[in-house]
Amino acid sequence: MAVTVETLEKLERKITLSLPVATIQNEVDARLKRLARSVKMDGFRPGKVPLSVVAQRYGYSVQYEVLNDKVGEAFAQAANEAQLRVAGQPRITEKEGAPEGQMSFDAVFEVFPEVKIGDLSTAEVEKLSAEVTESAIDKTVDILRKQRRTFAQRAQDAAAEDGDRVTVDFEGKIDGEPFQGGKAEDFQFLVGEGQMLKEFEDAVRGMKSGESKTFPLAFPEDYHGKDVAGKTADFLVTIKKIEAAHLPEVNEQLAKSLGITDGTVEGLRADIKKNLEREVKFRLLARNKAAVMDALVAKAELDLPNASVQAEIARLRDAARADLKARGLKDADKADIPEDVFRPQAERRVRLGLVVAELVRANDLQAKPEQLKAHVDELAASYEKPEDVVRWYFSDRQRLAEVEAVVVENNVTDYVLSQAKVNEKAVSFDELMGQA
Structure with missing residues (x-):
């Protein structure tokens, strides 16, 4: 049969679907009979529940399922016959005033658009190129060496410098009150590698083992700890150990x-x-x-x-x-x-x-x-x-x-x-x- 497709606006279309009431009712009856053979209900033996009782309990939900299935099949067939590429799911509503013995539905949906691609010869594209230089290889070697570095304790009077691993105790307070995450003991980090906020690294750099220092630290507005973001804390930090890094030589062993x-x-x-x-x-x-x-x-x-x-x-x-x-x-x-x-x-x-x-x-x-x-x-x-x-x-x-x-x-x-x-x-x- 011919399918009439109505254009609503741009990509929106409408198809009217008609289904014989008898077809729907026959399928509902068939499903209820199958259900009656397996359903369990108090007062009846399995498989012996009267069809009228099953219909009373499950008739509405079965009819809903059948309508969904049959309307869906009818829509898919109609869309296929009209050679439509449907985008998304249709919105289906029942129509009033259908002919006797029929049920009518409006299916409103979108179709995929016609795509027009202009003259690509007039398009401009910036194409990048890059080469792996000896310098890039050198930097990668340095990264691999850092990943395999070892540490040895420095002399007592040595000052912490970039590349050193320091072990510290610290405690921070905001307006004289401690805050969550603001205190640690035997905390290790590498100086100059961005593991800590800049003010913290600046304070530790140049300190010696056994020394303590108090310094202000302003947390950035976008700091991940929302409770302290944008606030300034006073920190007391004590250096407990300073270790110098040793990078392996670039040789056959490495x-x-x-x-x-x-x-x-x-x-x-x-x-x-x-x-x-x-x-x-x-x-x-x-x-x-x-x-x-x-x-x-x-x-x-x-x-x-x-x-x-x-x-x-x-x-x-x-x-x-x-x-x-x-x-x-x-x-x-x-x-x-x-x-x-x-x-x-x-x-x-x-x-x-x-x-x-x-x-x-x-x-x-x-x-x-x-x-x-x-x-x-x-x-x-x-x-x-x-x-x-x-x-x-x-x-x-x-x-x-x-x-x-x-x-x-x-x-x-x-x-x-x-x-x-x-x-x-x-x-x-x-x-x-x-x-x-």
Whole structure:
């Protein structure tokens, strides 16, 4: 039968559905009979409950289920016949004045939009490039040495300096009153590495073992401890021990301790370079992909289905509540977070998803099997047993779907870069690694 689709506004559509009352009643009777064979009720043996009693108890809920199922089937069939791409769930309401023997329903819903992508050759994209320098390798070696440093107690008259590990007792008071978390004994930290607030480090730097000092400390307005944020405390700190750091030499022993097969410094630096180049590649890809997506969205024209935006807002809100819960906020799952906080991000995600899907469809940019395999191999390369990681990815459909999404995005990125006006820009290793 022909399906009449009424356009309400933009992406909103309406279909009127008709169902024979007899079809619904027959299904209700069939389900009640099946229920009567298994239902347990006081005063009756199992399977011997009269159908009239079962209908009295369960008739309303069974009829509700049948209506839901039958109307849902009718809507799916109608939408399929009209070749509609439905976004979200329809709002279904019963209509008055249906012909005798029929029930009528209005289904109001949204469809996915037509996506128009403009001329990509006029789009401008800044494409970054970066190289792993000897300086970057040197810094990484220093980090690895710091991770393996040892400490030895310094002389009694030695003053604490950057790089030293100090053991202290401290107590802080605000307006003469102690506060939670403001007192500790035998507390250790490394001077000059940002583990403590600057005023605390400045006070300790230059002190000797056995010395005490009182100093003011102003907590930042955004300090994680809300009770003290923005307030000034008076701290008494006593140095109990000062230990100097000893960093291992860059030699074969260090290389072997880091798992370098040939145990040479050259092998260590080559391994570091390979790992840094992999990280640089992924960071450049992420940054350039973001630039491509910005250019792509700017070239696209489409209306957004509100159902998709609302669903994305709900996902973002759930994620925010989960994050608050992980941070220890009480009743985080009930936190009243306004929708408007998430709307811009949700709208961008929905818009980008629709635009990317259209570009993939129109230009055959789906992930090919060999691309999936190559990407998984690359992800696995930095692990000790790459073959186990490859097997882990390919053993789970969900994990592979995540890889597939990344490969599709990479295909879209490459396609847009091949079409757009690309402005190449070289950045330093430090600049790239410092970018969020």
